[in-house]
Amino acid sequence: MSSVVVIDYGMGNLHSIAKALQHADSGVEVRISADPQVIAQADRVVFPGVGAMRDCMQALHDTGLAEVIQQVAVSKPLLGICLGMQALLTDSEEGGKTACLNLFPGHVRRFADNLTDANGQRLKIPHMGWNQVQQLNHPLWRGIPQNSRFYFVHSYYAVPDKAEHTIATSEYPYPFTCAIARDNVFAVQFHPEKSQSVGLQLLQNFLSWDGSC
């Protein structure tokens, strides 16, 4: 039986993601853990997160999990979600300037205030709800129609330095990177665990992914 661990570093509610992983593949052992050893032994690792980046990085350093994630990122399939995606970049402008894990060179920026859509209606922050995702070629998109809608809730977005790291974009109102990937690491800004069938499909793809592109 293959196993997946959802990293618990005290940031947010991990039950949703654990339940969705179990539902996506009932044959996988799903655990929520903060134990570096459990994480080291798992076949796959999910790095979720909600809340503020400064608290997130503080918690990762306090628990020693920052180092663990660095190791996972070079050894087995890793899925970052929401804040867990943003934390993979170099730094974030949230909370002044917060240094992140630097697995993907680039920055995390806030959506500008007072943006409007094509009809002149103000775009609210956070960007909350179901938005379309334009995917680029990657095995984790298998079985998911192009431009499917996923559930987002965030005020900051990733701006990777290298164009080849962007594996999907969305628009609010301008295109922004909503998924990044390299080698065995894949990370998304939206919440697959809250994106109904397309989200479950993505999780299922992750649970059978060997980490190759």
Next chain:
Amino acid sequence: MSLAKRIIPCLDVDNGRVVKGVKFVDIRDAGDPVEIARRYDREGADEITFLDITATHDDRDTIVHVVEQVASEVFIPLTVGGGIRKLDDIRRMLNAGADKVGINSAAVFNPEFVQQAAEKFGSQCIVVAIDAKKVSGDGEPPRWEIFTHGGRKPTGINAVEWAIKMQNFGAGEILLTSMDRDGTKSGFDLPLTRAISEAVNIPVIASGGVGNLDHLADGIIDGKADAVLAASIFHFAEYSIEQAKRHLQARGIEVRL
């Protein structure tokens, strides 16, 4: 190609059963919340909101079980409101599988609670529910006030100012209910919805008064709401969620289909 407007069916749950809105005299049993949530998910609901109207504290565990059950098979955002007064209430709901909680009267009696909740759990899961009623007379500039106790007790608080304050205190979203319209099936209070939606930078969910599908579209187009919430029109299968979405789409609104 942009963010879809959301349709959110709301289930008023009393002791583990879905009932028709609180303001209706004739409370009609609409069924099992888990079954209804499943149906809404199949029909394409963008989120589901549970409003626990159970009167006694002891029976509150029932809603936790409902959320647990729904969360293990329905993978869209779930919000739970009603009786959220302490940080521990929030933690319990999130652990059961809720993604957001609605804070209503506790915010009015203790606004700092919203601040503490947002700091502890993140703004993304804090929905502040505002029950407002028009208090200005004909010919006067419109003014709405916050009411508590199901719309019976005025507080003297200006609804627009309150919404801004709640945003500044860390609310991630506002669920706005017109107590004048709730249960009337005559449509949202559009000037109220618009006033609040234009005053804040966070998403606003319009609620109270939906009787037909045009009301939903009006809330978005004229009320500038980011999402619309309705209860009774969906419970008794008067309209399906999918039908509602097709209707919004026909009126030029972007939806998830």
